[in-house]
Amino acid sequence: MYIFWDNILKFPRFLISVLIGFFLTTFKPFFELLRDKKNRIILIITISFSCTLFLKILKLMLGLN
Structure with a gap:
């Protein structure tokens, strides 16, 4: 046991x-x-765009306009 x-x-x-x-x-x-400056900027832009799009979709789905 x-x-x-x-x-x-x-x-x-x-x-x-x-x-x-x-x-x-x-x-x-x-x-x-993130080690390369060019890739870092592209990654930050992509992540911020994705977050903005996700929040916009959630607002539209929940009717919080």
């Missing part, structure tokens, strides 16, 4: 490490794009 509880206590550490690994591998290409 001790082995069972030992495995249960290890699960939160495993879950946290999996989540950190997922986010690091997902966002690593974006961090590499």
Whole structure:
């Protein structure tokens, strides 16, 4: 029974490490794009345009005009 509880206590550490690994591998290409000034400007413009578009769509869907 001790082995069972030992495995249960290890699960939160495993879950946290999996989540950190997922986010690091997902966002690593974006961090590499930020090294070059030209790519940095393009990435910032793209992200700001996407956020503005997303907020505009939400406002129209919820009728908050």
